[in-house]
Amino acid sequence: MSLLKKCLAIGAVAVVLVAAALAGGYYWATRPVALAAPAVDVTIKPHSSVRSVAQQLVRGGVGMAPEPFILMTRALGVQTRLKSGNYEFKRGVTPYEVLQKLALGDTNEDVVTIIEGWTFKRMRAEIDADPSLKHDTAGMSDAQLLAAIGARETSLTSAEGLFFPDTYLFDKGASDLEVYRRAYRLMQQQLTRVWAERSPGLPYQTAYEALTMASLVEKETGKAADRPLVAAVLTNRLRVGMPMQTDPAVIYGLGDAYPGRLRKRDLQTDTPYNTYTRRGLPPTPIALPGAASLEAAMKPAPTSALYFVSRGDGSSVFSDTLDAHNKAVDKYIRGQP
Template sequence: MSLLKKCLIAGVILVTLVAAAVAGVYHWATSPIDLTPAQLDVTIKPHSSLRSVTAQLNRGGVPVEPELFVLMTRLLGLQSQLKSGNYEFKAGITPYEVLQKLARGDVNEYVATIIEGWTFRHMRAELDANPALKHDTAGMSDADLLAAIGAPEAPIGNGEGLFFPDTYLFDKDTSDLDIYRRAYRLMKLRLDEAWAARAPGLPYKTPYDALTMASIIEKETGKASDRPMVSAVFANRLRVGMPLQTDPTVIYGLGDSYEGRLKKRDLQTDTPYNTYTRMGLPPTPIALPGVASLQAALNPAQTTALYFVSRGDGSSIFSDTLDDHNKAVDKYIRGQ
């Protein structure tokens, strides 16, 4: 047999072997992986090598053949594009799809939603119950938590109103302290923005005073368009030395003793938050205000109104005089 013929035969054999190998890799790469359970999460650590990624996948319950996965990744030129993070894998996914997911950085994003008007206590309970967070604040007092995020309000030990209500996205096993830090910084940003754009002549000495007022507006307002008027009434009362006389502060001061409906004795029971028995603002906010309430607190409507009462449909009627206010109360409250 001539040398040329031997080379041709060897070439055919080599091509056949390569084709068979490629076909084998293709079949493996496009075949569904047997996942148990059928849906699971795997975390890929930052700065992992390609072989470390394959090991983490296997330990996490996604069985990929290490050598084939490495070969496929290198053939596709993706070895430097794999991203860290927490990934969700479901039954039916193939090794090729796993690789593409890692290359895209298609990580899980978990959600923590904080609602306007919640108390800080409610916020803590919500984050404590979030199973995707790492609960580093477990056992911390409010003052300890504030100190841990570097909040200068830590000495007062009260986090009420200091955290911005919003929806926060995070990776699995993120520390809950990270959510508190983000919410705290965002509230500071929004408050600073509103304070810088405030109307002249407001009866607030500090942004914290305005934050406290915004929290009251958040709890007092059933209709969004009424916020500037509610803000104006309270600002007018502060200017003329009238008590705020707002029920939400009384309820906040009662704490766990509040029975679901204010009674006459509740309005007469003095606490630091009873704005019927004490003048001025309460010592701290009473809830987490949203941006609309912050803006309303610092840009109230132009009015001389000193009173308002709910119509019963979420909106309020505003009055300049006590006589007009009593008529409105007769119509909308006593009449019902």
């Protein structure tokens, strides 16, 4: 056989072998893998090499050989695109689909949303009801929860107001402590920033007192544009020694005894949060304030107003004098011309 014929024969064999390898690889990549359970969760650590990713998959219950997975990853050029996180793989998934999820970052994640103006009790109820979280705080008091997340305020009797309302993304199966820890840290960051930028001469001495004021603004305001004006009225009352007379604080103090609407006797029943019977700020925040209320508490509007009343559409009328305020009450509350 001539040299040329030998080379052609060797080339043909090589082509056949390559084709067979590709066919075998395709068959392997598109056949379902064996899972340790009908659905398995695998956490891929950050900065993992391709080999480490393959090993983490196997240890997590994804029954496939590491070497073909590594070869497929490199052949497709996605070895630098594999993302960390928690992934869920269900029965019937193929090696190629596993790789797709990792390259796309299709993690097994969920979200919990905490709304501005919620109480901490309401926040805990929302997190407790989330089936995607591991509930490590079950049975903890508020003080124990604060200690568990490393909060500085462990001497406080209330965790109210210390957590920032926002939407938090987490891996399914994560500890609920992770959500609380992130919400606490974000509130600390927001509060530190706005406290450093506050207007001079405010009638509160600490960032915690400002946080309490922000919670009052949050609950008293139905319209975003009114927040700085509401904050101004409340700070003006503090300056002149007037009772703050904020209904949301009274309601907070009543707790589960709140009947659904405030009665005259509720305003006359003394509690630490009754801002009709006691002067000054309540002892703690009464809700979780958002960023706009924090800003308003630190930078109230430049006005001498001491009163406001709702128009009934979410906005308020602001007055400097009691006489003007009473006229606004007659018009918008009592319906008198």
